[in-house]
Amino acid sequence: MTSATVFTHDRTRNIQLACVLILAFSLAFQSVSGEDTVANENTVGGHPQKTLNKYCVECHNAEVKEGDLDLDSKLSDWSSPTNLKLWEKVLPVISDGSMPPAEKPQPSDTERKMLAKWLDSSLRENKSFGGTLARRLSKEEYQNTIRILFDLPKYTVPLGFPDDSTRHGFNNTGEGLIMSPTLLGAYIKVANQVADELVPVKKIAEESSTRVLKPDDMVANYAAAAKYNNALRFASSGTQIMRSCSWPKRMTVNTSGIYKITVRASSFLPRSRNLMPKEPMLLELRARDLAVGEREMLHRFRLLKTISVASESPQDVSFEAELYEGETILVHWNNSPLSYGGGQNRNLGKHVRKRFENDKRFLAAWQKVVLENSHDPKEGTLFNYGDLRGMSGWEQFKKAIQDKDLDMSHATMDSVQTKKLIALFASQGNVLGEAFAYDYFEKGPALDLHEIRVEGPLRSVDGPQDEEVKKRQRRLFDVPNEALSKEGNVAKLLEDLLPKIFRKPVKSRTIDVYLKMVTEHWSKGYSYESGLHLLIRSILISPRFLYRSLDDGPMDDYDLAARLSYFLTQGPPDKILIDLARRGRLSAVRPSEVDPSKLEYWVLRREAKRLMPTSHSAPMVQSFTSQWLGTRRLDSIMPDAVFNFTADDLDLAKREVEYFFTEMLKTNRPMTDFIDPGFTFTTPAFAEKIYQVEDDKTKAKKDSENKFQKITLARDGRYGGLLGMSAVMTTTANGVDTQPVLRGVWVLENILGMPVPPPPDDVPALTPDTQGAKTPRDLLAAHTTKKSCMSCHRKIDPLGFVLEHFDPVGRWRDKWPESGTIIDASATLQDGTKVEDVIELKRWVLTNIDLFSRCLAVKLMIYATGREPSYIEVKEIEDIVKSNRENKHGFQDIFVDLILSETFRSK
Amino acid sequence: MKTTNRRRILVSTMATIGLPSLESFAENQKSIAKPKTFVAVGSFFGWYRKEFYPKEIGKNYTIPKIIAPIADHRNDFTIFSGLDHRAKNGHVGWVNFLCGKNLGDYSLDQRIADKIGQKSRFPSLQLAVGGVENEGGSIGGRTSFTQQKIPLPMMRRPSVLYSQLFVSESDKKRAEYILRSGKSSLDYVLDDAKYLQRNVSQADRNKLDEYFHSLRSVEKRLNQKIESVNDVIAQTDYRLPDSDSDPISSSMMMEAAPLMYDLMALAIQTEAAPVMSLMLNGLGAVFTIDGEALKVGYHSLSHHGNKPEMIRDLLKIECELMKHFNDFLTQLKEKKDAQGKPLLDSTVVLLGTGMGDASRHANDNLPALVAGGGFDHGSHVSLDPNEYLLGDLYITLMNKMGVKANSFSNASRSLNEVFV
Known part of the structure; x- marks a missing residue:
């Protein structure tokens, strides 16, 4: 533990959010929220405005403007949203006593209460719902939108595309989604790329030519093929192409078309009857896409033709086949008795067994070469047969078989040596097969390729890329109607396309603008397609596409559709949503079944449930959880080797959070299960390694050890829930040691919803005397002795200490690693509750579950609406949380109620 | 054979060589210039250490076999032995070449490119010859990684590099x-x-x-x-060999590497890219060297098991690769920059690998060589692995390139004191 890390403050945290949430917390904590506040200016304690004048306006007026704040002028106008925001900030500093400053006259307790009540009721009266700044699409939303709108499922924005900045904890809020010249430049680049995909530049078909490929023009990797007597000889029918196939070194087709392919091949037959093939040799020609790697398997490549090679003298066979741009020809012997590599080495074991049965000297020679060459004394572990590969191994074999003194004493099928030899062929087939292949190269059976002639293109055809383009064009642009003029067609196209891309109905004025643009382009002599290309490029940089919910007035059904869709799927609204919006049905209400006196947004509810993420891999789950819980940071943490926590473990830890969140949502678990669920999702191996859970049943089945699954954990125990999850403990540490301050801040922000403000700028850097400190606790004692630190750190540090039992990857420990001191995790919480350890902390959170529910609900609302909720919006969220608990509902219910709330439905 | 191809069209429209002309400033800039270009050349299967490291330390070493092809330049490079990244042993070692201990970390070339490359036409170029390992895989054979750990794609077609460096009229x-x-x-x-x-x-x-x-x-x-757009970006009378298509398969490494080196030298001369990396892959290809087909493929030879014939053939390949590298160094010496100085003086060239001993997949003691850049060259520097890491050399290279850095991966010492 270094003091440098302990005392690092995160100054970027937003002080405004902090204040609002602290206020809300303090209200929730006193459980006053709403019930005993009365909207009356003349409550006991005096007149609120007079009291404000008396204690506050002396400094905060138009002239002095202490803290750049003039309360005097704000008193009159309660309708201005900026004034409301300001009063939201005034309320907490009055109720918690931090204002007026200590040296100034202080209001009495009654006066403070009166002011707080008055501000509360005024803020409630002057409802301020909504106020999200116009949001452009975030990077993820933008990419998904391009993929879906233009049917380009694999499209990724170019490297260097700017990232979004995070505000209020999320990268999709209105304040953070800033437009910049660099970003607009990137949008233009993407628009060009998309236009090129949709309306590709026409390629000129090349003229027909004939290419003659000789054995020297063909690739020979490993022992896939070798040159014998001016022919390229094949021996293996293995299916990993680099170990058994050949293809031209430098011929690729530039024009998709029909080509005439002539292959000259012959068979090389063995003298020995035993080895004589029973059927004619089959030579396969396939299309090899050169973009696909050499380790790939044969079946990835399209079969062009199978040729029967029966003659020992070279014969020509011609056929016509389609080859597409970027492809060349792959040659493969389909039915060799020998095959190895690419996971087929067991076959090699069986194959050599037959050969050994028939020839004992052959067996003895291989025994000598292979068994005497094992460099590793420990059998069955790692052998280095490097020098037995290919011709090198074969030459050793030849030497051995010609040796008069060859030891034949173990050359029986039941000897230990033979069994070991066969086992080695089966396990080290990539190496030994490469040498064994030479037996076939030299003695047969083998297949000889003499020449390939490729003539063409005889005529061009559409390759798969061309087909894709055409399909996409048909779907997007429709077929041009021949009865209509060019203008007519494009006008029709715009009427159809623009509302889809802009996610809103489009007025004729806008259509006319783009129509004019295209016609002017045509008038300069450019083609119809060029016009479309330009159109795509231009539409994609329009603010109507880049921003959402841009227009005057309250949120309409289209905006609502976009908000719902981007919230739940990170993508644009689908057909169903757009259709509902068009018919004005998305905001349809009817009397609630539960309480007929209330209206219910039943269509919105239905759609929310339809689009709600159900898989851990849903973009919403990954994006929201990683930002809420900070697990995004896991990518940059590399735990120290002593924790035996690999990159794979980091990935498992992250997935655990995603699975857990998804399960909570999908199965509508009670909110308390976030803290003490009695289960988690991970692999049994991980559960054993980190959570010390041993499950005999899963252990019995070795296969399931690394399968992700639901794992039972004891309730009211050390592990389980957000406060006992590896990902959380790892992301709040640094991979080397734990940092109680970070964990404390994390719990306050993400579990309790009470973020601490960053320290004021004038706090001097702290260099405490920590000599003699034995534990992190001693080190941090300075925090609670120095007055400037105390006010925040007495809230932060105890929560951090409670989690000290978790090491930097979330495994339980009883002692601090360096000093060996028994960990003291006890702490006194803000309300005076004493807890011994995390188990008791969890119990405390369970009894105050509304704190957590409210915290999560606010986070979800920020993520969904892109703004920090206002006072009145927080009140609405609190009501949802409270009624959820009282009705014993679950997380899914809160989730849906948040979507149905006025806060969500306000722009 | 085909009668027309795109390259022919290029040939007909190309003017002769035209460099960004800075000659007029040459007189005023006689002081020793900071290196402008960084080149890293990495070999997939490593370099056979016994014939890469000289037996003697210091300046008067006997030239080992792999160094022999570049012996003419012995006063322009320094050989380092004893350095590595402390990376895990195993097959993935080769991609650690530029990123240090942890696979996928911000690589040396990108750290330099992010600092000095932003105003250039290509902040950095990533090139590969001899096939690409695990194309399309998550990391595959990629060796350059951004700060965000994104593996950068590698260009393996000389014709694509050519057309990007020397934009065609169309x-x-x-x-x-x-x-x-x-x-x-x-x-x-x-x-x-x-x-x-x-x-x-x-x-x-x-x-x-x-x-x-x-x-x-x-x-x-x-x-x-x-x-x-109509300014002369850079033009050249250099032509790629007229052939049907690019030498991109693994078997074509020996044909592809000289082309890539030629284009890299041109890129340096035209100041198109201040940072380049070239990976020599080769995979399982069976090469023919001096008209004789080797017995087994490059990969199999790298598993030589200390068998003399295997090592002999492996050395043939590595020496051939060094001949290409020699031609590159010669070009950098012969070609002059705007100040009339050899390009090599302002180019730092690192040749190395992430694989120490391919025969055992061991990733300790990685052969490394630095040429050019105005360093004091000519020695074999043997370093105590308990004291120094390969990252320390990288820190020094970064500093030389004008990148302020005190650490690289697990290293934080630098070799500034031993390598000036």
Whole structure:
């Protein structure tokens, strides 16, 4: 533990959010929220405005403007949203006593209460719902939108595309989604790329030519093929192409078309009857896409033709086949008795067994070469047969078989040596097969390729890329109607396309603008397609596409559709949503079944449930959880080797959070299960390694050890829930040691919803005397002795200490690693509750579950609406949380109620 | 054979060599210039250490076999032994070459490119010859990683590199068309956007101002680009061999590497890219060297098991690769920059690997060699692995390139004291 890390403050945290949430917390904590506040200016304690004048306006007026704040002028106008925001900030500093400053006259307790009540009721009266700044699409939303709108499922924005900045904890809020010249430049680049995909530049078909490929023009990797007597000889029918196939070194087709392919091949037959093939040799020609790697398997490549090679003298066979741009020809012997590599080495074991049965000297020679060459004394572990590969191994074999003194004493099928030899062929087939292949190269059976002639293109055809383009064009642009003029067609196209891309109905004025643009382009002599290309490029940089919910007035059904869709799927609204919006049905209400006196947004509810993420891999789950819980940071943490926590473990830890969140949502678990669920999702191996859970049943089945699954954990125990999850403990540490301050801040922000403000700028850097400190606790004692630190750190540090039992990857420990001191995790919480350890902390959170529910609900609302909720919006969220608990509902219910709330439905 | 191809068209439209002309400034810039270019050459299967490291330390070493092809330049390079990244042993070792201990960390070339490359046509170029390992896989054979740990794609077609370095007339026309038409369409987009802005709330109007501001700025930039599109970027009379297609398969490494080196030298001369990396892959290819086919493939030879014949053939391949490297160094010496100085003086060339001993997949003691860049060369520097890491050499190279850095991966010492 270094003091440098302990005392690092995160100054970027937003002080405004902090204040609002602290206020809300303090209200929730006193459980006053709403019930005993009365909207009356003349409550006991005096007149609120007079009291404000008396204690506050002396400094905060138009002239002095202490803290750049003039309360005097704000008193009159309660309708201005900026004034409301300001009063939201005034309320907490009055109720918690931090204002007026200590040296100034202080209001009495009654006066403070009166002011707080008055501000509360005024803020409630002057409802301020909504106020999200116009949001452009975030990077993820933008990419998904391009993929879906233009049917380009694999499209990724170019490297260097700017990232979004995070505000209020999320990268999709209105304040953070800033437009910049660099970003607009990137949008233009993407628009060009998309236009090129949709309306590709026409390629000129090349003229027909004939290419003659000789054995020297063909690739020979490993022992896939070798040159014998001016022919390229094949021996293996293995299916990993680099170990058994050949293809031209430098011929690729530039024009998709029909080509005439002539292959000259012959068979090389063995003298020995035993080895004589029973059927004619089959030579396969396939299309090899050169973009696909050499380790790939044969079946990835399209079969062009199978040729029967029966003659020992070279014969020509011609056929016509389609080859597409970027492809060349792959040659493969389909039915060799020998095959190895690419996971087929067991076959090699069986194959050599037959050969050994028939020839004992052959067996003895291989025994000598292979068994005497094992460099590793420990059998069955790692052998280095490097020098037995290919011709090198074969030459050793030849030497051995010609040796008069060859030891034949173990050359029986039941000897230990033979069994070991066969086992080695089966396990080290990539190496030994490469040498064994030479037996076939030299003695047969083998297949000889003499020449390939490729003539063409005889005529061009559409390759798969061309087909894709055409399909996409048909779907997007429709077929041009021949009865209509060019203008007519494009006008029709715009009427159809623009509302889809802009996610809103489009007025004729806008259509006319783009129509004019295209016609002017045509008038300069450019083609119809060029016009479309330009159109795509231009539409994609329009603010109507880049921003959402841009227009005057309250949120309409289209905006609502976009908000719902981007919230739940990170993508644009689908057909169903757009259709509902068009018919004005998305905001349809009817009397609630539960309480007929209330209206219910039943269509919105239905759609929310339809689009709600159900898989851990849903973009919403990954994006929201990683930002809420900070697990995004896991990518940059590399735990120290002593924790035996690999990159794979980091990935498992992250997935655990995603699975857990998804399960909570999908199965509508009670909110308390976030803290003490009695289960988690991970692999049994991980559960054993980190959570010390041993499950005999899963252990019995070795296969399931690394399968992700639901794992039972004891309730009211050390592990389980957000406060006992590896990902959380790892992301709040640094991979080397734990940092109680970070964990404390994390719990306050993400579990309790009470973020601490960053320290004021004038706090001097702290260099405490920590000599003699034995534990992190001693080190941090300075925090609670120095007055400037105390006010925040007495809230932060105890929560951090409670989690000290978790090491930097979330495994339980009883002692601090360096000093060996028994960990003291006890702490006194803000309300005076004493807890011994995390188990008791969890119990405390369970009894105050509304704190957590409210915290999560606010986070979800920020993520969904892109703004920090206002006072009145927080009140609405609190009501949802409270009624959820009282009705014993679950997380899914809160989730849906948040979507149905006025806060969500306000722009 | 085919009668026409794109390259022929290129040939006919190319003018002779024209460099960014800075000659007039040459007189005023006689002081020792900071190196401008960084090149890293990595071998997939490593270098056979016993014939890479000289037996003697210091200047008067006996030339080992792998070093022999570059012996003419012995006063222009330094050989390092004893350094490594402390990376895990195993098959993935080769991709650790530039990123240090942890696979996928911010690589040396990218750290330099991010600092010095931002104003160049290509901040960095990633090249590979001899096939690409696990193409399309998550990391595969990639060796360059951004700060965000994104593996950068590698260019393996000399013709693509050529056409990017020396933009063809038709490509230029297309670029100009896109710029001009894009610019004129902005007026329409703007017209519609302004119409939109009139009908939104005050807050949204303010927010949209960001958009209009950005659009104006982009428009200015487009104008600049349109003006410069016809400037001579760089032209050359160099021609790629006339052939049907690129030597991109693993078997073609020996044909592809010289082309890539030629193009890299041209890129340095035309100041197109200040940072380049070239990976020599080779995979399982069976090479023919001096007219004789080797018995087994490169990969199999790398598993030589200390068998003399295997090592002999492996050395043939590695020496052949060094011959290519020698030609590259010769070109960098012969070609002069605007100040009339050899390109090698202002180019730091690192040759190395992430694989220590391919025969055992061991990733300790990685052969490394640094040429050019105005260092004091000519020695074999043997370092105590308990004291230094390969990252320490990288820190020194970064400093030399003008990148302030005190650490690289697990190293934090630098070799500034031993290598000046």
